[in-house]
Amino acid sequence: xxxxxxxxxxxxxxxxxxxxxxxxxxxxxxxxxxxxxxxxxxxxxxxxxxxxxxxxxxxxxxxxxxxxxxxxxxxxxxxxxxxxxxxxxxxxxxxxxxxxxxxxxxxxxxxxxxxxxxxxxxxxxxxxxxxxxxxxxxxxxxxxxxxxxxxxxxxxxxxxxxxxxxxxxxxxxxxxxxxxxxxxxxxxxxxxxxxxxxxxxxxxxxxxxxxxxxxxxxxxxxxxxxxxxxxxxxxxxxxxxxxxxxxxxxxxxxxxxxxxxxxxxxxxxxxxxxxxxxxxxxxxxxxxxxxxxxxxxxxxxxxxxx
Amino acid sequence: xxxxxxxxxxxxxxxxxxxxxxxxxxxxxxxxxxxxxxxxxxxxxxxxxxxxxxxxxxxxxxxxxxxxxxxxxxxxxxxxxxxxxxxxxxxxxxxxxxxxxxxxxxxxxxxxxxxxxxxxxxxxxxxxxxxxxxxxxxxxxxxxxxxxxxxxxxxxxxxxxxx
Numbered sequence: 370x371x372x373x374x375x376x377x378x379x380x381x382x383x384x385x386x387x388x389x390x391x392x393x394x395x396x397x398x399x400x401x402x403x404x405x406x407x408x409x410x411x412x413x414x415x416x417x418x419x420x421x422x423x424x425x426x427x428x429x430x431x432x433x434x435x436x437x438x439x440x441x442x443x444x445x446x447x448x449x450x451x452x453x454x455x456x457x458x459x460x461x462x463x464x465x466x467x468x469x470x471x472x473x474x475x476x477x478x479x480x481x482x483x484x485x486x487x488x489x490x491x492x493x494x495x496x497x498x499x500x501x502x503x504x505x506x507x508x509x510x511x512x513x514x515x516x517x518x519x520x521x522x523x524x525x526x527x528x529x530x531x532x533x534x535x536x537x538x539x540x541x542x543x544x545x546x547x548x549x550x551x552x553x554x555x556x557x558x559x560x561x562x563x564x565x566x567x568x569x570x571x572x573x574x575x576x577x578x579x580x581x582x583x584x585x586x587x588x589x590x591x592x593x594x595x596x597x598x599x600x601x602x603x604x605x606x607x608x609x610x611x612x613x614x615x616x617x618x619x620x621x622x623x624x625x626x627x628x629x630x631x632x633x634x635x636x637x638x639x640x641x642x643x644x645x646x647x648x649x650x651x652x653x654x655x656x657x658x659x660x661x662x663x664x665x666x667x668x669x670x671x672x673x674x675x
Numbered sequence: 676x677x678x679x680x681x682x683x684x685x686x687x688x689x690x691x692x693x694x695x696x697x698x699x700x701x702x703x704x705x706x707x708x709x710x711x712x713x714x715x716x717x718x719x720x721x722x723x724x725x726x727x728x729x730x731x732x733x734x735x736x737x738x739x740x741x742x743x744x745x746x747x748x749x750x751x752x753x754x755x756x757x758x759x760x761x762x763x764x765x766x767x768x769x770x771x772x773x774x775x776x777x778x779x780x781x782x783x784x785x786x787x788x789x790x791x792x793x794x795x796x797x798x799x800x801x802x803x804x805x806x807x808x809x810x811x812x813x814x815x816x817x818x819x820x821x822x823x824x825x826x827x828x829x830x831x832x833x834x835x836x837x838x
Contacts (some may be wrong), residue, residue: 381701385717392695392741399838415739422698423719435695437742460730491720492732492785577806578720643682 387425394431394437398526400439401553406528407435409550414497415439416461419499420505436619438462444555447471455561461501461554465494478559480568480600484515487570490578503536506546506609509580513540514602514609515570518586521559525552527662533558540609563595566590567669571661572604575648581605582648583657585637587665589625597621601633601662606641606654613637616662625670679795680744685753691809693740693837699733700724702740711751711780715809722808725781726750732788734807751780762832763787763825772821774812781808786822794830796822 395401405412413432415421416439438444444462449455457478459468468474468485476480484605488494489513490503502512504522515521516536523539525532525548534547536557541547548554568588572581584604590597599620601613616636623629643654677692684707691706703709703726705824712735715723715749724736727749727817763783773779782805789796796804801822804817810818 373794381697384698384701384714386701389694389696391676392739394741394744415742418685418739419737422739425696426698426736435739437739439742490722491804492725492734492807493719493737494734498737498740614708637772665756669782 385426385551387422388428388431390425390432392437393434393523394440396440396442396445398555399551400440400553401436401441402526402528404434404436405553408436408503410548412436414501414504414553416501419493419497420501422508438553444539446556447473449473449477449561450604454563457559458663459499459557459559461498463498463500463557465489465497465499465502466491467501467635469494478519478568479566480515480518480570480586481512481559483568484511484572484584484586486571487511487572487584493578495649500557501555502578502618503539504542504546504548504554505539506542507580508543508609509579509605510606510610511570511572511584511586511604513577514552514584514586516557516559518600519559520600521557523548523554524556524558525549525554527552531576535634537612542604543608562590564589564590564592568600569664569665569668569669573661580648583643583654583661585658585665587659587669589620589666589669591625594624596623596629598624599633601637603637603641603658604645605648606643608642608661611640613640613662615640618668629656630663633666634659637662678741678744680741682743683747685749691724691740693814695739695741697740698741699726699728699738699740699748700735702743703735703748705799708751709752713777714779715777719780720809722785723778725808727784728740728787730788730791731783732807734756749784751783754783761787762828763790763821766821766825767818767830769825770821772814772818772819774814778808778810778812782810782818786825787823790826790829794826795834796826798823 412434415437444460446460447463502510521536570586572584581604586602588600599617603611616633619633638659641658643651645651713723715721719737725736
């Protein structure tokens with residue numbers, strides 16, 4: 370009898386797995402910060418792990434130390450603070466699945482509520498986090514654009530103290546943020562909406578779980594029919610998520626008329642800097658930006674009262 | 676360096692010494708011998724490695740084994756109890772919810788998590804729940820029917836149960 374070779378690898382070493390690392394699972398923020406102070410450059414923070422672990426398996430990332438913050442207390446808050454003009458606080462361990470089911474988001478933060486169910490797939494959303502997504506700084510990440518549109522900021526902490534960084538300055542390049550090696554991102558913040566407001570997120574994807582071919586986050590707050598605040602963020606059409614500031618400025622002070630929407634969508638498309646790849650040509654993606662910004666803003670013309 | 680972990684697997688406490696880099700799916704398959712969690716794409720896309728961690732579906736190729744230290748994991752091997760199939764297994768059999776069977780353990784686990792949260796799901800709810808799980812026999816129609824059948828059976832069973 371000839372023996373039949375097993376064509377399927379049977380042991381884990383035959384599959385894809387990361388290079389070795391030292392693993393820590395702190396239970397307090399101070400403990401995590403101490404580990405970061407000690408290991409800094411060598412360390413990566415593990416939260417949801419849905420971007421980090423695939424990168425480590427492919428060895429695009431090979432940290433010597435992994436600090437798993439999933440057991441750290443006090444990072445799973447999702448609540449509004451009334452301090453100052455008020456803001457939403459999203460702790461570093463708030464899962465995308467929680468955001469997807471949040472009534473606070475669907476009533477007060479419609480751009481975030483629209484984006485949450487479009488991120489990857491339901492199983493990945495059970496683990497993945499908004500704060501982790503921002504730190505990953507993937508130009509195809511959806512929440513980067515949402516946070517740019519909403520003028521969000523991120524709170525980072527080290528043993529030396531705390532910094533608040535606008536997301537605009539946090540996203541620095543492809544997979545690069547301005548967080549320092551010894552800092553832990555503990556929370557994302559979004560200013561509470563005022564006046565009549567509305568927002569949405571439109572995403573073109575080839576299938577559930579794919580990255581965006583193009584994603585567009587829009588937000589407007591109006592007073593007596595005129596736009597007081599506008600936010601437009603673009604996904605997947607540049608080296609980072611893009612805040613379409615000229616398009617935003619073109620809306621402020623005007624009614625959301627067809628003319629204003631046309632102008633804003635033209636300026637947003639001009640702000641896009643897409644590359645031709647398997648998901649489409651640069652020209653195609655730029656035109657999708659124009660169409661989606663127009664479509665998103667059209668959907669907001671019946672903006673609800675706060 | 677290997678780390679010592681204790682995890683409740685299908686209701687039974689299990690211990691292991693593992694490298695932190697060992698993925699949960701390999702802990703289950705190679706250390707615990709539970710091969711119902713499959714390795715498909717190995718890139719967080721296909722969902723065939725899905726297991727429940729504290730009742731929540733996760734892709735076990737995208738979690739480290741050390742992360743489930745002290746937690747509870749359910750695999751397809753934990754669905755049947757006392758020699759009787761779980762209602763979701765009965766349902767997949769009844770509605771022909773599988774062809775090759777490769778995606779089936781994950782589909783059934785995701786379905787049980789859905790029905791735990793929502794005992795009366797719409798077809799859209801079911802299609803949403805399984806949208807992170809690929810079936811390459813294109814058997815989604817019968818998978819949806821299986822979950823609907825299971826929901827119906829479980830609702831009838833609980834309605835008929837003594838209060």
